[in-house]
Amino acid sequence: MVGVSDRKQFRDLRPPAEAREAISSLDLTPDPETVPLDEARGRVLAERIDAELDVPGFDRASVDGYAVRARDTFGADEADPVVLDQVGTVHAGTEPDVFVDEGTCAEISTGAVMPDGADAVVMVERTDEQDDGIAIRTAVAPGDRVMVAGADVAAGSRALGPGTLLTPREIGLLSALGVDAVPVRGKPTVGIVSTGDELVRPGDDLNSAAGQIYDVNSYTIAAGVEEAGGEAVLYPHAGDDYDEMERLLVEAADECDLVLSSGSTSASAVDVIYRVIEDEGELLLHGVSVKPGKPMLIGRLGEARSASRSAYVGLPGYPVSALTIFRTFVAPAIRSAAGLPEPRTATVEGRMAVQERYSEGRTRLMPVGLVEDGAGDTLVYPVDKGSGATTSLVEADGVVEVDADTEYLAADETVTVQLFSPDVRAPALLGVGEDDPALSRLLDAVEHPRYLDVGSREGRRRLRDGVPDVAVVSGPSDRDVEAVELGGWTREWGLVVPAGNPEGIEGLADLVDRDLRFVNRARDSGLRASLDAAVGELADERGADSRDLTDAIDGYDLTVKGFESPARKVLSGGAAAGLGLRTTAETLDCGFVPLGVESVRVLANPDRTDKPGVEALRAVLDAELDAVAASLPGVDG
């Protein structure tokens, strides 16, 4: 580890435009390759394909009917048919073995070769089989119902140009031309080197006590590389050690068109990479005046040791930052190297749902979420948990680029959102508020919802601001919010304790009066509001101040995030009791000391009650209510 005082400072930050220029100066275009036709979909033609044969390759009957000499039919009509001798039959896919002479015809199927002598086809619907031959009830001209050889595609003609994206219809044309091996642009190979001693691959065991975390960026960026038309190669993760990092980066540079490093948030790891790139390649740019992404590195790698040279970009460590910088600077370069156009769905326009201030003098890539208002217009709201939260990954839909000199985005101002993926859509339902196990299940029945478990208090606040479609709230509150109640349910809350309740806890008073370690929920939680109300009642009973009671509870200020979190803390031996729900205690096989019952209510934004996602949630709530009612004994039961 490099000492704190030696750490690299990013003093000479370059503007984002220079970062884009530096990346486009790198060459990541791979050689073209040839792929089988059935693997060519989604690839891009490397060269022009001219037709090497006529399509069709022969004069071809366009309908089922009779091949004739047109001249023999002149004058024929419904009332006065011409009768021709049938001299044979021509099936599709066989060589004709008949000659159509004057006064004769041959039965022919669609797609069959025109027999010699014949120059037109009469469709079967205008004929009759008679004892003396085939009655032809219409006159035809030479060439009628015949597609001549090359009429569809003429040999030598231009079929598809270089750069054509191969969708099903182009695959169809290539099939018609008999092409089974297609010259396509290569997919840029992108090596991903994750750095950081603390990273563990998903699926492996995690030692949290040693500060291990799962590697998020490698998989996120690998998926992004493939979405942009590249081929991702994951390298084993490197620690912060110079020699190991050098070995891995040089290996990746040997094998790939582009190397991305990503993963570590530690300044010391960034420093090590910086030195490796300087020693083993060329650093074009170091630090960009953009938030996030300041420590971005751009350069070339592998020059010093081998003939093959690779482009290099160092991504920031926080997952949302890494994806943002990848989306903004790197994915376009991969697409361009692959010859793929930017998808039309890569950006959307929307209006700011709230105002947003900013003044750091750097370009800001602001992560945002999308929600549709009642009229179906797209609203855009900032999502910024900071601190490298991975949940921001799925709470943000894309990024708004805000100029360095823009200090203020007004509510209703139109902004352009660069989506994290062309497949990203605004959720059908945006909910915020209390977390609850029943709610988790209910949401499963709604298509494409997004739910942010910010707690009841924050949920009410956001609903008041008009951003979400619904807020789910529980517990007492002294602030009202204008809303339409869609439904709700009740839940029994209390203290989750170890199985069998070894401490013999009977109620809140035990926490106040005895030396028992407690785990609380945060202030925004409705459950916490219910607890605080119960503490208030106990204080009233005792003629004491609530504050004195809470001071007496060991761990009252120790709060954790999820509805199961206190129970899990109890299970792990970290506490004697935790605030929680009976259902949680049952799920996790804990003991439970009931303290009360609270309502959970689903409140809808009054402007959004007709929104399909809100209606879907209402329907699910109604169905749930009906199911509960049906399971209760009747009044006379």
Place this chain on the structure above:
Amino acid sequence: MVGVSDRKQFRDLRPPAEAREAISSLDLTPDPETVPLDEARGRVLAERIDAELDVPGFDRASVDGYAVRARDTFGADEADPVVLDQVGTVHAGTEPDVFVDEGTCAEISTGAVMPDGADAVVMVERTDEQDDGIAIRTAVAPGDRVMVAGADVAAGSRALGPGTLLTPREIGLLSALGVDAVPVRGKPTVGIVSTGDELVRPGDDLNSAAGQIYDVNSYTIAAGVEEAGGEAVLYPHAGDDYDEMERLLVEAADECDLVLSSGSTSASAVDVIYRVIEDEGELLLHGVSVKPGKPMLIGRLGEARSASRSAYVGLPGYPVSALTIFRTFVAPAIRSAAGLPEPRTATVEGRMAVQERYSEGRTRLMPVGLVEDGAGDTLVYPVDKGSGATTSLVEADGVVEVDADTEYLAADETVTVQLFSPDVRAPALLGVGEDDPALSRLLDAVEHPRYLDVGSREGRRRLRDGVPDVAVVSGPSDRDVEAVELGGWTREWGLVVPAGNPEGIEGLADLVDRDLRFVNRARDSGLRASLDAAVGELADERGADSRDLTDAIDGYDLTVKGFESPARKVLSGGAAAGLGLRTTAETLDCGFVPLGVESVRVLANPDRTDKPGVEALRAVLDAELDAVAASLPGVDG
């Protein structure tokens, strides 16, 4: 082959809505499966994923700096720092081996585990190393710069719901949760049975004399199936024989969720399939009142013999019709079974570029092309070559559904186009007119062009109608068109003859006066117009009528499509001379009898000269002209 008179008639056509209902009544949803995380992109979650662990799994430093007891920093500021003893260092990914007691601190890196005793981190920028310890130049509160365990994702909370499409960001969240095997919805397996004795797989040799053609539908539809989220299985192609068709269809039904038959345009083959479905399954619908698509079959297969039952849809035989019916009726069912949403780019709105009449009393699925006008608005024009042309596949971008009772679409009327693929975009340049080898090469330098080689005469007509961006014309014309000339070149034309000119042909007179088989180009071709002008001159010289001369040319009415086609006819021994270009004769090693030089001119729609695609073509033409000029000797050279 079934006799003509026995053929099935589709008398009881059902409306398209019933076809949609019938298809949605079929069950093609496969069982869910589990895939590795690195193959999960683009798949759809089969079930809810709740977090099984806290993220982070420990109290984590959010910055590089010093872990402290917050209380020790109270009162510290820039001017009056607190100095603490450094008792150790905690790296990311290691278990802390220090205890932070009162008056002490530990160096800590971003992402490292908070050591016992410490409750906050001071960022390195607010500290200094001094001889007597670490100077802390700011006060912090408990919890500052610390992300507590579970603050990002709490164990037990709802992470991702069922039905979630997995894009890079969801892959990121799954990584963070340590999930390396993801339960996803299965991809519906779609078997494709192509029928028709005449079909040959691309890459195999084609016997055109026996009426063989390459199988277009199997590959087109297979690509369409995969684009819609299914897994395509190509079965060996079946002839029109009942036993073989039955064996293949039953095998496919055993192995697949859906079986599509496609390929044959012959009514007899359709009849055989009809009987197989009736014998081996259940026919739900036979014949739909839609053009194209009348002979569509919908049913179930495999009931009679095995427990497994498959859905069945029979597609029409012509490639554009097959893709149209697939796109309209089948792809949505595959998407729905795969749990994938209809892509936002699947439809576009546009204005009809021309009027279109229709009155067949059936719903029409009209293949259309797209072009952007000068203002960037999307214009829609019908593309209907009929006769099963495969070129229509790449000339049409999608389909407009026209109600059975709509007889007339006015120019400028707004229509909705269902694109053949979400990746389809309007071409950057739409050109029409003469075909020419130099033009083929020039177009390679323009991104995403579309060129329809309809000939000079038809090109002028379409430019007058205002649909294309440019028309490329050659040869004399008696009709003017208002246009901006972008540039052009000349080409030498004449008679392509066998190498060495064995017949000693010297000019047009030989064709008139001798018994020589000739191959002409169609009337729309500029080359043909030049030929006709030359015939006119010869007639004038002789004081004869042009008509008498052309009547004397054997094969004057025998026309073929492409600029190389007459030469190829000559090469194959089918003619003694063909109308063509010197460059073609040279390319194909033929002899050449020059008859004249004609200009090829590129004419732009006056409203579209600023369109980027048109500007790109102009730039290419200018560059070409400069290159030609540079290669010519100077006046003094």
